[in-house]
Amino acid sequence: MVEAIAGRDYRGLVSSVDQTEPPRPGLPPGPVDTPPPAPAIRASLHVLAGLPLSITGWTMVVGVPVAVWYWPVWRLMYGHVGYGPLSDWPITPVLLVLAAGLTLLVLPARIRAATRWQRLRFRYLLAVELPPPPPTRAGRPIDRLVREWTAPGTWRQFLYHAVAPLPAAMAAVAVPVCWLLAPPFAPRAAGALADADAARAGALLGPSLAEEMARQLAELAHSRAEVIAATDAERRRIERDLHDGAQQRLVSLAMKLGLARTTLTDIPEPARRTLDEAHDELKAALAELRGFVRGLHPPILDDRGLDAALSAVTANCPVPVRLRVRVADRCAPAVEAVAYFVVCEALTNVAKHARASRAEVDVERTGDRLRIVVSDDGCGGARLDGHVRLDGDARHDIGDRLDGAGPVGAAGTGLRGLARRASAVDGTLSIVSPTSGPTRITVELPCGW
Amino acid sequence: MRVVIAEDSVLLREGLVQLLNAFEIAVVAAVADADSLLLATAEHQPDLVIVDVRMPPTYTDEGIRAALAVRQRWPRTGIVVLSQYVEERYAVDLLSTWSSGVGYLLKDRVADVADFVAALRRVAVGGTALDPEVVAQLLQRRANPIDRLTGRELDVIQLMAEGRSNTAIATALRISPSAVEKHVNSIFTKLDLPPADTDHRRVLAVLSYLHAH
Incomplete structure (x- = not known):
């Protein structure tokens, strides 16, 4: 029962040890002196083992330091009585330095050792896994020491x-007394005491709330990165599949229809008209499919980078676009993809809504930041949703507004x-677009994301 | 006219062979990757090679690199590159060193079989065949010098870049050949193209945009 449960959900587990199993069919009800279930024994053993372990732990983290400090402090306070303050110079300072040095160097390690032993007790006797506090980051010994002394986890462990x-001690007395005087209640008592111990240990020996949050945040960031990478890979795969499959097939079909259209000159007029229409529609479908497939993930982006990929985009924009790309070293693929789609989206917006006569796209990498500026000389008034001007710090609001539903204009969508794409890779987006124009969209992305 | 085709899609490769045969063009070899293309070209010495951009093993720009290799070794062989999308960068790679006997077309263009075959014949005899989309991209990229051209001159240079003759341009724009001649000379002047007695001044007019970049 208890053994089967691992992880952090130890609260209330131990109290379940007194739940009796359903009677097995074909067996008579157990005699009165049935041996107590194994978990109760383990809970009792856990409680009993707690006494020597906790005394050892206390000695290591409290007893020894007190003993080490006792002599020099006593000498410092009372040593001069009867002998004069400098009579035993330099023994008191030397003892003080020794005590301080020993404490400073050894105490955090002793605390962690005591915690390790307690953790083993919980694991093997109670089957409760206490999550370890985050390990001290590597560094120079002095830095590690400072971090150990300043880590809140160290002092919560010390408190325990x-x-x-x-x-x-109280539990170690209470449990045997229970077994002797009131055996039917002993499993319940041992369970409750072990439970209380587990709760205390969970609060003080494991990671703090802040540490736990930090760990979960790192985990979330990691899984988000994986999701984005997987999405990118999926888009590449679909692009490749369509390119190798449907597109080739349709081109081949269009070619055959074209050949028929050119060579079959003596067919009846209705048939000829149908053939012509089918051919034209197929060509239109091909052009549409081409636009769609390219929009999934342009292969040239992986092959030649942002400059080459954006050249085609700016060239196909109905508004004249001046493109400037100053990126000496390639960025991470996910970042390049975001930058590419941000420019596509922004230029689509310019073409649809801005009534601009020209636009500029400026992409520049400075250090590990990629800065993309798309500006136009149009009518302005661009917005994310409602007449809201959004800057980098307010980008967290985007998600809320997205979920707010309600009708939104095409421009906003x-x-x-675009804002969502940017924030997906920890980027920021800002729009400056007064109602009379011009509009300027700035996106900053970390390159190595 | 003898042709070698390099295209990794079986369907399209067979279709092209069928198409060219219908127009009485001899396909001497049809292969599926760049290495085989070089072998076949060495063996058959064709007048023209038709090559797909994306081929094994990396499916990126094998076709472009193969085309450049063919051109380096057999400068008189015409090259038509077919691609699912036109990329300005690939066009620059292809055109910046040589300006004749080169074509770069969208795969979709094979649907218009007569135009496509005409483009192949043009390239085989040293002409050019650039997809209108390629031309548009190249011209867009050269936004500044183009500002100096009038709308009509833009029309003319666009058709010129596709490899059309003056007569064809005149027909397409419904103006007289002498008017086309006037526009062409005006374009040369505005682009500071010195008079030269090469056969490909027209293509140089388009390429000058590239080199000015």
Whole structure:
């Protein structure tokens, strides 16, 4: 029962040890002196083992330091009485330095050792896994020491070990007494005491709330990166499949229809008209499919980078676009993809809504930041949703507004999608677009994301 | 006219062979990758090679690189590159060193079989065949010098870049050949193209945009 459960959900687990199993069919009800279920024994053993362990832990983290400091402090306070303050110079300072040095160097390690032993007790006797606090980051020894002394986890562990002997002693007395005087209640009592110990240990020996949040945040960031990479890979795969499959087939079909149209000159007029229409429609479908497939993921982006990929985009924009790309080193593929689609979306917006006579796209990499500026001389008034001007710091609002539903204009939809793409790779987006124009969209992305 | 085709899609490769045979063009070899293309070209010495941009093993720009290799070794062989999308960068690669006997067309263009075959014949005898989309991209990229051209001159240079003759341009724009001649000379002047006695001044007019970049 208890053994089967691992992980952090230890609260309330131990109290489940007294739940009796359903009677097995074909067996008579158990005699009165049935041996207690194994979990109750383990909970009792856990409680009993707590006493020597907690006393050892207390000795390591409280007893030894107190003993080490006792002599020099006593000498410092009372040593001069009867002998004069400098009579035993330099013994007191030397003892003080020794005590300080020993404490400074050894105490955090002792605390962690005591915690390790307690963790083993919880694991093997109670089948409760106490999550370890985050490891001290590597660095120079002095830095590690400072980090250990300043880590809140160190002092929460210290607190546990400093007070542990008291509850451990009471429990270690109470459980045998229960077994002797009121055996039917002993499993319940042992369970409750082990449970309380587990709760205390979980709060003080595991990671703090902040550390746990930091860990989950890192995990989230990691899984988001994986999701984005997987999405990119999927788009590439679909592009490739369509390119190798449907597109080739349709081109081949269009070629055959074209051949028929050219060579079959003596067919009846209705048939000829149908053939012509089919051929024209197929060509239109091909052009549409080509636009769609290219929009999925342009292969030239992987092959030649942003400059080459954006050249085609700016060239196909109905508004004249001046493109400037100053990117010496390629960025991460996910970032290049975001930059590419941001420019596509922004130029689509310019063409649809801005009534601009010209536009500029400026892409520049400075250090590990990629800055994309798309500006036009159009009518302005671009917005994400409603007449909202959004800057980088307010980008967190985007998500809320997205979920807010309600009718949104086409302009808003495109720009919001763009903002979402940017923030997906920890980028920022800002729009400056007064109602009389001009509009300027700035996107900043980290290159190495 | 003898042709070698390099295209990794079986369907399209067979279709092209069928198409060219229908127009009495001899396909001496049809292969599926760049290496085989070079072997076949060495063996058959064709007048023209038709090559797909995306081929094994990396499916990026094998076709462009193969075309450049063919051109380097057999400068008199015409090259038509077919691609699912036109990319200005590939066009620059293809055209910046040589300006004659080169074509770069969207695959979709094979649907208009007569135009396509005419483009092949043009390239085989040293002409050019650039997809209108390629031309548009190249011209867009050269936005500044083009500002100096009038709308009509833009029409003319666009058709010129596709490899059309003065007569064809005149027909397409419904103006007289002498008017076309006037526009062409005006374009040369505005682009500071010195008079030269090469056969390909017209293509140089388009390429000058590239080199000015």
